Amino acid sequence: MKTSLDISQDKSLLWLMAIACGLCAGANYYCQPLIHSIQQYFHVPESQVALTVTFAQVSYALGLLFIVPMGDIVNKTKFIPLLMIMAAIGLFLCAFAVNLPMLWLGTMITGLFSVAAQVLIPLATMAVKPEKTGEVVGFLMSGLLVGLLLSTSLAGLMSNLFNWKLIYMLSAVLMLILAFLLKARLPHIPILKMSYAQIFKSMAILLKQEPRLGFRSLIGGFVFAAMSTLFSTIAVLLTSSPFYLSDVLVGVVTLVGVFGALSTSKIGKIADQGHTQSLTWIGLFTLIVSWIFLYFGGQSLPSYILGYGVISLGLTIVHTSNQNIIFRLRPDAKSRINSIYMTSYFIGGACGSALGVYSWHHGGWSMTCLAGLSLVLCAAFFAFLDMRYHSAAST
Structure with missing residues (x-):
């Protein structure tokens, strides 16, 4: 396991962390351009499908409030990959949803645990020299914001070309791969009792x-x-x-x-x-x-x-x-x-x-x-x- 407390020179690890931030952030926004396609697929009122967006936002807010603070008292090297695995389970549920309630459940699980990015960023600030904090946080935030901005465009494009469920399937697989790679490379940070x-x-x-x-x-x-x-x-x-x-x-x-x-x-x-x-x-x-x-x-x-x-x-x-x-x-x-x-x-x-x-x-x-x-x-x-x-x- 990597133990150095300055990861600013480890570009490959920073790229992995930035991509993970982008993937986690984007996972909550896939549903926004897919409302019409989901409505046609399940044959339910569009107003019900629109609730999916609300469930994504509310579950993410709950994760911010109740899960992110745990980052100070648990082993982040294990905690962050675990959160990403749980988010991947939520994405798989969305991809294989047979009805709207199943999609809602998957959306809520994804939103709740995709806050992994918000544990990853504080971890990065603790593993660099103080004078590099802004640069490293900025790099990870670039990944997060690009992922957020691209998520709706990619979801809409894949829906038009293939099927609205494809974006959920691909994201789930990528989330699992990144969780596995990060578990082996994240630095160990002391925790509070x-x-x-x-x-x-x-x-x-x-x-x-x-x-x-x-x-x-x-x-x-x-x-x-x-x-x-x-x-x-x-x-x-x-x-x-x-x-x-x-x-x-x-x-x-x-x-x-x-x-x-x-x-x-x-x-x-x-x-x-x-x-x-x-x-x-x-x-x-x-x-x-x-x-x-x-x-x-x-x-x-x-x-x-x-x-x-x-x-x-x-x-x-x-x-x-x-x-x-x-x-x-x-x-x-x-x-x-x-x-x-x-x-x-x-x-x-x-x-x-x-x-x-x-x-x-x-x-x-x-x-x-x-x-x-x-x-x-x-x-x-x-x-x-x-x-x-x-x-x-x-x-």
Whole structure:
């Protein structure tokens, strides 16, 4: 077993970890472009099939809250592959589903255990030199974000060319292969002696003792809410007047976000140099500009595509800055810190999705853009509070 506590030079291991992060993240999004195909396959109302997306999100949130914190008190070398094996079982259930409840069960198992990526990232930060934290986290986040962005496009493409179940089958097999490879190569990290019940008490104490964790969690939650406002309305906007794009072309449009995802490692290097505050404000400004492009994108596809690329970049900058800061707060509590941050992040995403749908139905695209912009401004407010607290604490 690998025992070195600096994996930053082990490129093959980092690539394995990045691919695992991408596969785990993408596993929760396959169902989104497949709603119509699943509805036709099982001959059930589309509204019932749409619940699959909800089950994926809720189960993932539960995994973030109840499974990820365990990363601080268990052997991660065994724990991460085990989580991936369980996620693969969920994917196999989806692939062989004979009815909708079986698909729901597989989706929930996959969502619950695909949080392996959120245990893998804190592990990586504990196995590198502190000055390499941002670079390594950025590299793994690039894999995670690319996997997330590609998942819907690949699922839709495979469904159109072959069968909607194929993406689940291939992902399950890949998940098992990666689990086997990682088990042999993940570094061994010392664990804390703490009971499961004590984990949650300590998480409350962490929030009280580390105000920056709370501020950065809120910043992350609001910026992902802004992005999710866009996610929840992209299909209804681009498939209607004046665009009338097909489902496959809608998926192609979202691929522009890959460029933002691929910049994560570079942004992490800048963050490692101590520029997290500057990066945060640059990211927030980028998000504000993106909503201007997106507003005009309601009538212009080039403007929409440019806005989508810019908002993906802005989200990447803020998220990478946040993670660079929180992972340096308490080296002995990185899984619990990540659990707090990512739970806030995805709660923000769920609320943003709901707000996007509400805004679209009550004020169209203009109201949706106003909602997205307002969420970014809320993030900026907490960034200001974080900056003031950090300045006061440093003097």
